[in-house]
Amino acid sequence: MSYESLQTLWFILIAVLWIGFFFLEGFDFGVGMLLPFLGKKDVERRAIINTIGPVWDGNEVWLITAGGAMFAAFPHWYATMFSGFYLALFLLLIGLILRGISFEYRSKDSSPAWRHRFDWMIAVGSFLASFLLGAAFTNLARGVPINENMIYTGNLFTLLNPYGLIGGLTMVTVFLLHGANFLGLKLDGELRERVLQWSKKIYAAAAIVTTVLLIATYVYTDIASKLGIDPGATPIASYVALLVTILFINRKMEGWAFIMTSLHIVLTQVTFFMLMFPRLMISSTAPAYSLTIYNASSSQYTLTVMSIVALIFVPIVLAYQGWSYYMFRKRITAEKQHLVY
Amino acid sequence: MDPVTLSRWQFGLTTVYHFLFVPLTLGLGWFVAYMQTRYYQTRDESWRKLTKFWGKLFLINFAIGVVTGIVQEFQFGMNWSEYSRYVGDIFGAPLAIEALMAFFLESTFLGVWIFGEGRIPEKAHLASIWLVAIGSNLSALWILLANGWMQHPVGYVVNELTGRAELVDFLALAANPKGWLFFWHTIVSGFATASFLILGVSAYHLVRKQYVDLFKRSFQMAALVGLISSTLLFFSGHTNGQFMFETQPMKFAAIEAHWETSQPAEFSILTIGDLTGKREVWSIRMPYALSFLACNNFDCEVRGVYDIQDEYAARYGPGDYIPLMVVTYWTFRIMMTIGLFMILVSFLFLLATRKQYEDAKWMKWVPWVIPLPYMANTGGWVLTEMGRQPWIVHGLLTVEKAVSPNLTPLDLLISLIGYTVVYGSLASAMFYLMKKFAIAGPDATLHESVDVESEDGIGDALPIGAQD
Numbered sequence: 046m047s048y049e050s051l052q053t054l055w056f057i058l059i060a061v062l063w064i065g066f067f068f069l070e071g072f073d074f075g076v077g078m079l080l081p082f083l084g085k086k087d088v089e090r091r092a093i094i095n096t097i098g099p100v101w102d103g104n105e106v107w108l109i110t111a112g113g114a115m116f117a118a119f120p121h122w123y124a125t126m127f128s129g130f131y132l133a134l135f136l137l138l139i140g141l142i143l144r145g146i147s148f149e150y151r152s153k154d155s156s157p158a159w160r161h162r163f164d165w166m167i168a169v170g171s172f173l174a175s176f177l178l179g180a181a182f183t184n185l186a187r188g189v190p191i192n193e194n195m196i197y198t199g200n201l202f203t204l205l206n207p208y209g210l211i212g213g214l215t216m217v218t219v220f221l222l223h224g225a226n227f228l229g230l231k232l233d234g235e236l237r238e239r240v241l242q243w244s245k246k247i248y249a250a251a252a253i254v255t256t257v258l259l260i261a262t263y264v265y266t267d268i269a270s271k272l273g274i275d276p277g278a279t280p281i282a283s284y285v286a287l288l289v290t291i292l293f294i295n296r297k298m299e300g301w302a303f304i305m306t307s308l309h310i311v312l313t314q315v316t317f318f319m320l321m322f323p324r325l326m327i328s329s330t331a332p333a334y335s336l337t338i339y340n341a342s343s344s345q346y347t348l349t350v351m352s353i354v355a356l357i358f359v360p361i362v363l364a365y366q367g368w369s370y371y372m373f374r375k376r377i378t379a380e381k382q383h384l385v386y
Numbered sequence: 387m388d389p390v391t392l393s394r395w396q397f398g399l400t401t402v403y404h405f406l407f408v409p410l411t412l413g414l415g416w417f418v419a420y421m422q423t424r425y426y427q428t429r430d431e432s433w434r435k436l437t438k439f440w441g442k443l444f445l446i447n448f449a450i451g452v453v454t455g456i457v458q459e460f461q462f463g464m465n466w467s468e469y470s471r472y473v474g475d476i477f478g479a480p481l482a483i484e485a486l487m488a489f490f491l492e493s494t495f496l497g498v499w500i501f502g503e504g505r506i507p508e509k510a511h512l513a514s515i516w517l518v519a520i521g522s523n524l525s526a527l528w529i530l531l532a533n534g535w536m537q538h539p540v541g542y543v544v545n546e547l548t549g550r551a552e553l554v555d556f557l558a559l560a561a562n563p564k565g566w567l568f569f570w571h572t573i574v575s576g577f578a579t580a581s582f583l584i585l586g587v588s589a590y591h592l593v594r595k596q597y598v599d600l601f602k603r604s605f606q607m608a609a610l611v612g613l614i615s616s617t618l619l620f621f622s623g624h625t626n627g628q629f630m631f632e633t634q635p636m637k638f639a640a641i642e643a644h645w646e647t648s649q650p651a652e653f654s655i656l657t658i659g660d661l662t663g664k665r666e667v668w669s670i671r672m673p674y675a676l677s678f679l680a681c682n683n684f685d686c687e688v689r690g691v692y693d694i695q696d697e698y699a700a701r702y703g704p705g706d707y708i709p710l711m712v713v714t715y716w717t718f719r720i721m722m723t724i725g726l727f728m729i730l731v732s733f734l735f736l737l738a739t740r741k742q743y744e745d746a747k748w749m750k751w752v753p754w755v756i757p758l759p760y761m762a763n764t765g766g767w768v769l770t771e772m773g774r775q776p777w778i779v780h781g782l783l784t785v786e787k788a789v790s791p792n793l794t795p796l797d798l799l800i801s802l803i804g805y806t807v808v809y810g811s812l813a814s815a816m817f818y819l820m821k822k823f824a825i826a827g828p829d830a831t832l833h834e835s836v837d838v839e840s841e842d843g844i845g846d847a848l849p850i851g852a853q854d
Contacts, residue, residue, distance in 0.1 A: 095501070098497065098500070098501055099497035099498060099500065099501040099502070100494075100497055101497070102452065102493040102494075102496060102497055103490060103493045103494035103497055105456075105493070106485060106489045106490045106493050106494075108456075109456060109459055109485045109489055110482065110485040110486055110489070110490070112459055112460060112463075112485075113459060113478065113481045113482035113483075113484065113485040113486070114482050114485075115463075115478075116462065116463065116470065116474055116477070116478035116481055116482065117474070117478030117479045117481065117482040118478070118482075120470055120471055120473075120474020120475060120478055121471055121474070123462075123463045123470055123474065123478070124463050124467035124468070124470040124471045124474065124790075125467065126463070127460060127462075127463025127464045127467065127470075128463060128464055128465070128467035128790035128792055128793065129792065131464050131465075131790070131792075131793055131797050131801070132797060132800065132801070134460060134464055135464070135800070135801045135804060138456060138457050138460060139804060139808055141453065141456055142453040142454070142456070142457075142808060142812070143808070145449065145452060145453040146449055146450065146453050146812055146815070148449075149445060149446070149448075149449035150446070150449065150815060150816075150819065153446065153819050153823070154819070154822070195471075196467075196791055196792050197792050198792065200797075343474060343475040343478065343552075343553075344475050344545075344552045344553065346552070346553055346554060346556075347475045347476070347478075347479060347552070347553045347556075350479060350553070350556045351479060351482060354479075354482075354483055354486065354487075355486065358483075358486045358487055359486070362486065362490045362491075362494075365490075365491075365494055365495075366490070366494055369494050369495075369497065369498050372498065372502065372505065372506050372510075373501065373502075373505070375505075
């Protein structure tokens, strides 16, 4: 393969990893944020956690792999973004740590205070992670100050501009909806009814915030004038998918509602990566300082080696992760005898 | 404090902390997989109880290893962006492969193992714990190949045009003897760490005459594996040292406080340096021994710190190429002394298991062996990493030039304090749970997972141990 097509291939692969991460971990984050509000009794909270219990850790590896792939394929992207978004990523890591440890530790002690604390850590960690990722990605679309040496020259507050904040809020509400739809699909009995009530309220918030983000995107970014690849109807399809979710929620068709939020998340991310291509990070200092797949990539040799590795292992990973979802496909009820974990 | 020092402290603290949990994950996974296999083959209920009991401790430990591992992958870019740019072409590959080959495997099948019992075919459940053990050990391989490259760079050229190191031979990287020696040493240290934990916890229960059959079985198994792995640690460590002598002579000399080139060379039993850690004040030395350690020959020449400093200054330009010797010297001696002591005690334990041993007076002291491997593991990594100073990649890039240029001391103080606080709380929660479940014994772990409702909502009222 030519150098350019390898660089393009790796752009696509990393996009796929991020998209897979947002689609999968999106509902994990949503479930996590809903946990203390939705679960009134301990057994209900256990049931809610068990909907994602077997899979959340594997889902999180999509993020780790995305980071590793950025490092291997586009070291400058990895270096500039990770050092530039330093404090935001630090808080993201704290959020992921609090959440991850809580899934494992919350049931290992019987004191109510212990469990309360870890349940809230799951919620706060999931919220932090969703918000910061939303803020980070909207800032990538908007452009951030990067100098001629590919070094980020802003700070944390550069990212906390109105557009970034709207992006963070959007990701939070969309993940909440995605999580609620997933719970509707996985839970049974009274909890399932309760989830539906929540879904309706969350839907309204998600639809409003997403609409604001859409408008803000035209105001704050150059994507209307400077298309990477013309995304065509993709953003429209994404928006429609979000809007029609309510029809399925009202009809108690949680499966379809979940498919719609999944489509929304995937198509939004697809739009994002199409608009960015071939740019990886837009410099707001000067367009010439932007990182692209051409000036930020590894050598042709490394990209070739990594392509072979990916060709072998990606299908294997997809196969066994798919298998694990298939194995745990049953609905979960909040009854003690069914919750042996 | 300057950004380099702060970033180094942060990397040191987060990495040492992460590696407190890793060896136990690496080693205990195999034990649990073996126990479950024995249950599958024999249908002996004791094996099931053992699987559950040690499996519970495995999970409590595993969780911290996982969440602190994400920090490890991110902080190359976050704190060491210039390093990431310079070596990303090479170093990124093993990291990405680690995620793709190992992290997915261990994480996915850990979830399957925790939640799968009774829901998936028993064979698949058994296979999943083996895949977890294989996955975590595979991840050790790739991260150690990455680290091995930093100690002994191979398969690369420096591209003058882009100003960075580029990979030209992936197989050289994957077959780097440095990485494989590290891997070999780390894997056996995993077995040793797990063995000593099992020995300590088992002795605790045997002294109290609880679950005698279960813990005798554990104790005997761990004594045998402990002896084998401690002995292998000695040999793999020795091989590591000899390879270090060839590839990183400065580190070797610094570890031994070997100032002047000599032939044959004496081994320092005790050396006191001055406050800078770079000048000797007083020492006791054993003739010929260092030559033997370096090259299995009592008469070979071992170059001294001063000599190598001169050579490096001539080759790489003026500068201080001597690592902080007080650290390398003492961490090595801590590691080696403990390692030798571990061989001795595990040998004595194994000998004792040939007769009646569970009532012996010394048994009540056995739990104190648990910290030994932890101290040795930490000592080993501190010497490996600090012995490479001032280099981040030996001979190619110094730590000073590797740090992220955009970070302010405030950024770094926030993250350093933040990690310390969060990691500290995690450690106390983890230590509390480990102790609780280790002391509660196998019956508690069999029932722990069922949530029992109390009258007033969240939480269950039954204490652990009262549930059977």
